Amino acid sequence: MADILAEGDRPTTPTLHRYATRQRQAVLDALSEHGEFITVQDLHHAMRTAGHQVGLSTVYRALNALVDVHAADTFRDAAGVQHYRTRTTAEHQHYLVCRSCGSSVPITSQRIERWADDTARELGFADVAHVIELSGICADCQDGPGPND
Amino acid sequence: MADILAEGDRPTTPTLHRYATRQRQAVLDALSEHGEFITVQDLHHAMRTAGHQVGLSTVYRALNALVDVHAADTFRDAAGVQHYRTRTTAEHQHYLVCRSCGSSVPITSQRIERWADDTARELGFADVAHVIELSGICADCQDGPGPND
DNA sequence: CTTGTTGCAAATTCTTTGCATGACA
DNA sequence: TGTCATGCAAAGAATTTGCAACAAG
Numbered sequence: 001m002a003d004i005l006a007e008g009d010r011p012t013t014p015t016l017h018r019y020a021t022r023q024r025q026a027v028l029d030a031l032s033e034h035g036e037f038i039t040v041q042d043l044h045h046a047m048r049t050a051g052h053q054v055g056l057s058t059v060y061r062a063l064n065a066l067v068d069v070h071a072a073d074t075f076r077d078a079a080g081v082q083h084y085r086t087r088t089t090a091e092h093q094h095y096l097v098c099r100s101c102g103s104s105v106p107i108t109s110q111r112i113e114r115w116a117d118d119t120a121r122e123l124g125f126a127d128v129a130h131v132i133e134l135s136g137i138c139a140d141c142q143d144g145p146g147p148n149d
Numbered sequence: 150m151a152d153i154l155a156e157g158d159r160p161t162t163p164t165l166h167r168y169a170t171r172q173r174q175a176v177l178d179a180l181s182e183h184g185e186f187i188t189v190q191d192l193h194h195a196m197r198t199a200g201h202q203v204g205l206s207t208v209y210r211a212l213n214a215l216v217d218v219h220a221a222d223t224f225r226d227a228a229g230v231q232h233y234r235t236r237t238t239a240e241h242q243h244y245l246v247c248r249s250c251g252s253s254v255p256i257t258s259q260r261i262e263r264w265a266d267d268t269a270r271e272l273g274f275a276d277v278a279h280v281i282e283l284s285g286i287c288a289d290c291q292d293g294p295g296p297n298d
Numbered sequence: 299c300t301t302g303t304t305g306c307a308a309a310t311t312c313t314t315t316g317c318a319t320g321a322c323a
Numbered sequence: 324t325g326t327c328a329t330g331c332a333a334a335g336a337a338t339t340t341g342c343a344a345c346a347a348g
Contacts (some may be wrong), residue, residue: 006257014163021321021322021327021328021329021330022321023328039312040312040313041311041312042165046195052311053330054329054330055330056313056314056330056331056333057314057315057328057329057330057331058328058329059185059314061314061328061329071336076225076229077313079312080225080229080231080311080312080337080338081311081312082229082312082313083232096268096269096272096274098274098276099276105272107268107272109264109268111264112261112264115258115260115261115264116283119170119245119256119258119283120283123245123254123256124287124288124291124300125245125247125283125285125286125287126285126291127248127285127286128283128284128285128287129283129284129285130281130282130283130284131280131281131282132250132279132280132281132282133280133281134265134268134269134277134278135276135277135278135279136269136274136275136276136278137274137275137276138272138273138274139273139274143203146293162327170302170303170304170346170347171346172304172305173303188337189338190336190337202305203304203305204305204306205305205306205339206303206304206306206339206340207303207304207305209337209338209339210303210304210339212322224348228336228337229312229313229336229337230336230337231337231338234319299348300333300347300348301346301347301348302345302346302347302348303344303345303346304343304344304345304346305342305343305344305345306334306341306342306343307328307340307341307342308339308340308341308342309338309339309340309341310337310338310339310340311336311337311338311339312335312336312337312338313334313335313336314333314334314335314336315332315333315334315335316331316332316333316334317328317330317331317333318331319328319329319330319331320327320328320329320330321326321327321328321329322325322326322327322328322329323324323325323327
């Protein structure tokens with residue numbers, strides 16, 4: 001489980017606040033433990049249920065802070081709600097998310113990054129950014145009805 | 150400019166309502182005329198300014214109806230706001246949007262569609278959907294300060 | 299007539315913010 | 324002691340929905 005207050009963290013954390021608090025750590029722990037993408041509200045609810053005394057706005061702030069330092073990834077679902085999950089690698093990443101059970105698989109593909117960059121450059125665009133979201137029904141959910149569903 | 154009430158439209162429009170109204174047509178016209186992606190609120194404002202007497206909810210409903218029949222494309226920006234634009238071809242499409250002036254270029258690439266499908270299938274996912282958004286600074290905006298900015 | 303649309307206002311939902319309180323260096 | 328996080332409540336924003344009035348086949 002990740003640890004914000006880990007040893008090598010003093011000189012790091014660029015524009016961000018310099019220390020982690022109990023709540024901050026609790027948010028990160030809960031997020032890590034969950035493993036998959038989760039909604040702020042759901043995460044908050046899970047934490048309360050688990051006995052953590054933490055405010056909703058703190059969870060919002062903590063998650064956004066994590067995204068700022070690239071310790072978490074986020075995406076918006078079709079309804080416009082943000083989902084978060086801890087980031088495992090240091091690199092920019094995409095995910096394939098199951099619409100039935102919510103599980104996700106990180107996708108590592110240089111190919112797509114290249115495609116995005118090349119396409120944009122071809123069209124004369126600079127400073128390219130991309131958002132790529134894949135979703136489907138995972139193998140588990142294709143068999144029986146989804147496990148978490 | 151597209152026309153909802155065009156000839157071949159009686160037997161079509163599947164699950165959708167069977168006729169277009171003055172407001173509906175006005176929304177489509179305004180959207181077509183704008184050409185680029187635009188916010189519901191902005192489109193509504195533009196229509197009022199242009200003298201159209203139309204309610205905000207009607208614009209919302211009309212735009213979603215257009216998306217339902219694939220007559221318009223939509224995407225959500227970083228702030229979570231939906232943008233719409235008329236669709237030119239019958240096919241599923243992606244766009245490269247300028248973050249400075251808001252102009253957009255449709256991207257037609259089988260390659261990316263293939264990639265998305267293949268990747269998902271490789272990982273055992275079925276019924277794959279994808280959202281791909283590219284943004285950057287267009288050629289015009291790279292020179293002088295953006296024209297519309 | 300009957301069905302579907304319109305438009306306003308109210309309601310919803312997610313997210314952010316103001317501010318007093320509290321904790322840590 | 325000063326700075327920053329916290330948490331609640333209030334604010335904000337985008338979008339949806341309830342409902343009475345209305346248009347058209």
